[in-house]
Amino acid sequence: MIPAPDETHDPSALSWVESANHGTTDFPIQNLPFGVFRQRAGGRGHIAVAIGDSVLDLDQCATHGLLTTVSPSTIQACRADSLNELMSLDHRQRLALRKQIFRLLHADAEARVRDLLQKAVLDRFDLDLELPVKIGDYTDFYASVFHATNVGSMLRPNHALLPNYKWIPIGYHGRASSIVISGTGIRRPHGQIMAQGATTPGFAPSRRLDYELEVGLYVAVGNGLGSPVPIAQAEEKIFGLSLVNDWSARDIQSWEYQPLGPFLSKSFATTVSPWVVTLEALLPFRIPAFPRLPEDPAPLPYLDHEIDRRWGGIDLTVEASITTPKMREQKLSPYRLSQGSFREMYWTLAQLLTHHASNGCNLRPGDLLASGTVSGRAPESRGCLLELTWKGEQKIRLPTGEELGFLRDGDEVTLRGWCEGSGKARVGFGECKGRILPSFTEAAPS
């Protein structure tokens, strides 16, 4: 069943937090994404909701007795230091919390409530945002047929797309320990590299360091081991989405990946954005799944559902931009590398989740399933440098005159994502950012 919009989706709703009412903010009152912050002074993590340029501290809301229309287990979950407990609440409880927060922040909230909330509404720029979730397992998919085709055609010009691609959502297990929050520096990894023309590999810093622009979903309630998730129930198992940068060392990858797939070329770091945008907030932007071509196979029955076909897509624009040290020196704006849309993904989120659990694999609250690189049909929508520069062969000329192949030390990549449409409030994802640090052997002694 496709849920109906409710008061929290009303595009004309305004907040008493003024900065939430400018049309350009990522975080109007219709969004209400969840994150975790720590005050610079120290202390433990608090769960918060982004609102304009501020955050609402849910721990403080609980302390001041402001969470009046939610269950005791919801209140307890709001006092934790990660979102996992909140993610494990049932769908009805999560909805009740969204409505409660909406009313607290609404321009019509009583003066008494607003007074009490003064202490709970904090300036976002005074806070350190933290990894919002304790991620048990991280899985990375490969859900863009354009990305798979581009990468495949570099390796196999005559049969770019492997025969399984349009039947099975390809994915692999990623590394959970090295997932970091936006803003964390990314140390250039060493690895085994077989240079072109060489006959023996060397061990050296990667020279083909890349980003991958992805969207990740966080699992809500999950499923027990041995209990698959029918596709009709898959959306209930999704809490919300974030941006993911799956940093990749292409030279390490090409030497190590056969026969068991990418390993150390990916596990040195993966960056996630701090705010988790709920599926509820994305409701106005749901669209039909990516249309299959007449020659494409129909999904196997376990991956096929009418509602998913009509509603499984998300009209979410994503963008990657870069600054180099020279650009920052010259105070130039970030240079946009690509802009694409999640609507062009071959597999829907429900298909990814249902496929993942189809062998009985248990998904737990807070598990992260990333989409794989979001690349669309258009060349300017390609979500990584491997594709944008075609293996580094077609360099990108930056406003400074610098030529960009792969990432150099000091380069900073920022991912952004947002949904917008006429008559709808904008729902944004904030930033997912990381700057390349020199490898240990190349760093200047400090």
Added chain:
Amino acid sequence: MIPAPDETHDPSALSWVESANHGTTDFPIQNLPFGVFRQRAGGRGHIAVAIGDSVLDLDQCATHGLLTTVSPSTIQACRADSLNELMSLDHRQRLALRKQIFRLLHADAEARVRDLLQKAVLDRFDLDLELPVKIGDYTDFYASVFHATNVGSMLRPNHALLPNYKWIPIGYHGRASSIVISGTGIRRPHGQIMAQGATTPGFAPSRRLDYELEVGLYVAVGNGLGSPVPIAQAEEKIFGLSLVNDWSARDIQSWEYQPLGPFLSKSFATTVSPWVVTLEALLPFRIPAFPRLPEDPAPLPYLDHEIDRRWGGIDLTVEASITTPKMREQKLSPYRLSQGSFREMYWTLAQLLTHHASNGCNLRPGDLLASGTVSGRAPESRGCLLELTWKGEQKIRLPTGEELGFLRDGDEVTLRGWCEGSGKARVGFGECKGRILPSFTEAAPS
């Protein structure tokens, strides 16, 4: 530096727990592996050490003030409900605990101590053993050159071993959530399968269900993100070893694995044995690393260390056996499928760990690194049915007259491992066991 044996390795040492003194036990006083149990009555997990047919409850030892020669943080770690905290202690603290436990259980222990210990020594068969560790990340390697060659030659008869194999320890990220303790039933997974001769895949229960006999290491202290582990320090980062059965659905694997490696063919379940045998207990069984052939490349410098060459191997025998429902009906003993040795692994544990961290990937206490299938040169040492039956083509005849290709419902696979040698006390690993349950669609309604 190669550590020297101490009193805890004295092969003549006896325990006042009589069952520990029979030469055939896996758990003499020289072993002292760690695990976690829960009393059948319920309650939380307790850390324990196996001794003969009993276990020593370390929580009780702490309560009765018997842990007198260890640090307060060690005592606290002994009261936890998983081994993670114990694993994060430094090497000296772990050694002190081993000596303390050795003395408590030694035949020469004072009568007063033995009286106090009566409540802490429990019959193993009255207890449920639990997953001993909260495994943050699970990595599976491919460290047997014989296994890699056999599997490769089924796919590529003319170049069985890929060019990277002897240079780089091949591995992939596994699924942590579906790791289960020995004795847990293994539900036959469904998956996408492209049948031989078919042109479209189907979704069905796996018909080529296999086990993989592996040895796993648990990480001790770990390393920070961005901080590689020099190979000379790798052994300090290893807490101990267990048996691992990396169940595999070969028909799902062969359709899904390109280009990103195994995924759902592995993630439905991985079984670990309950007891973690420490590196200290294995000290008398350390041997030189597997000898390289003259034509093999020397390991790259980051994977090469003189002590590892002289001492990086372990003389550990591993074995897989099976019972079928018919065998159990006829009260037949388990049938031995294979017996091999960990000494034949191409890469050492230190090489696996150092390689894993070589890109800066952070390993955390309790992370599991499995070796990959332990197969040796001899056909009878092959550690999975794929190899033993050569893709199911050469069936194994069981004592009942049944023919075994891949695993059928009700088949139970047991892995065992042990070290022994003249003048040394046997150090065993106990069992790692799992029985195949019918798939959901094929199970009789209950």
